[in-house]
Amino acid sequence: MRHGCFAGKTIGERLQIIRERTGKSRTVVAGLVGRSSDWLKQVEKGKIQTPRLPTLVKLAEALGVHDLAEITGSTAMPIDLSRRAGHPAVEALREAIEEMPLAVNDRQQPNVDALKHASANAWHLWHNSPTPRSSVGALLPAIIRDARRAARILDVEPRRSAYATLTSAYGLAHQVLAWVSDTPLLWLVADRAMNAAEHAGDPESLALGAWVLGNVWRASEREEDAYQLVTEAGTLLEPYLNNGDDTTRALWGALHLHGAITAARLGREGDALFALDQADKMPRKMPSGYVHSSTVFGAANADTTGVNVYTDLRKSAHTLDADIDALPSVHRRSRLWLDMARSYHQRKDRVATLQILQRATDTCEESMRHHPMARGIAGELVSNGGRNVQRDARVLAKRLGLTA
Structure with missing residues (x-):
């Protein structure tokens, strides 16, 4: 994706082309730089002033652009942007997922039951740890490698069981990598999960x-x-x-x-x-x-998913009775508090939005720091929250890793 296809394009048009080619939504990209999707739309359509250099750098990082000239069209001030992982757990997981060992040690037979137990424990940790990505990221690469090895050297039924465990491990890898890794890696994880599932049968x-x-x-x-x-x-x-x-x-x-x-x-x-x-x-x-x-x-998951559904249907009043604290997953509770904050945000109730987003962050700060919606709403509260909200919004934005 070099500069030839951008001839005569504005910075906003270039941003839109790159975003669409990388398969990222406006909500995701805008959230990663702490702004709203409407703001990014206005930038792409040239309806507001071009962002300043620091914001362009953040947009480039969010889009995986290594050379800022792809966005600006100017080579007068070349800026090289190295790929950065959104979380320290990403690179070890990337290595375990991408590596392709052709030879495996078949002298020691894998214990399929132990593998299944390890995967189940990792899922339990994901749902219960206050730092799910860090906690699970330390364990999951070894589980993936061991399950892949088992699937290579075991016969018939044990092999199918190993593939079933590998499906589960890739499913957890997707949860860890969501919002913190590049799109190609997420696609690879999803493909590997589906392939392992087909082998499990x-x-x-x-x-x-x-x-x-x-x-x-x-x-x-x-x-x-x-x-x-x-x-x-x-x-x-x-x-x-x-x-x-x-x-x-x-x-x-x-x-x-x-x-x-x-x-x-x-x-x-x-x-x-x-x-x-x-x-x-x-x-x-x-x-x-x-x-x-x-x-x-x-039961709790079925009851509370209405928060997501009614918020996306813009029927915010239906979300207010959900018992989010009944959910047996720290990560999931924080995500649903975020959706509750989004519900209040739709109604422009900025005080309630701030309070609920603070609760989502208190529930699982690591999850909120890496969710573009949380970052996007926090950024809007800093910019447009008004005198009664902005001070506390700046404190929250700092917790979420934004410059406020």
């Missing part, structure tokens, strides 16, 4: 692989493809709902919640509310208090 692994890939497609503005994928995956599980175990039912419910959120983003209210209603019924068919280890599907 069981409906639950295929459903989990679809859940992971659907998340990546939805984040890449392929909402329609994501909706179709998780709908088909749910259909795949339906013959096993009565005679299968709770894992099957939980994955079916999680896929419907995924579909509800995705349909809401597409503006398809009927499909979104139907999927939400279907998911809400499933916990009644499961033991009281059951929570799926990966997707955290259960």
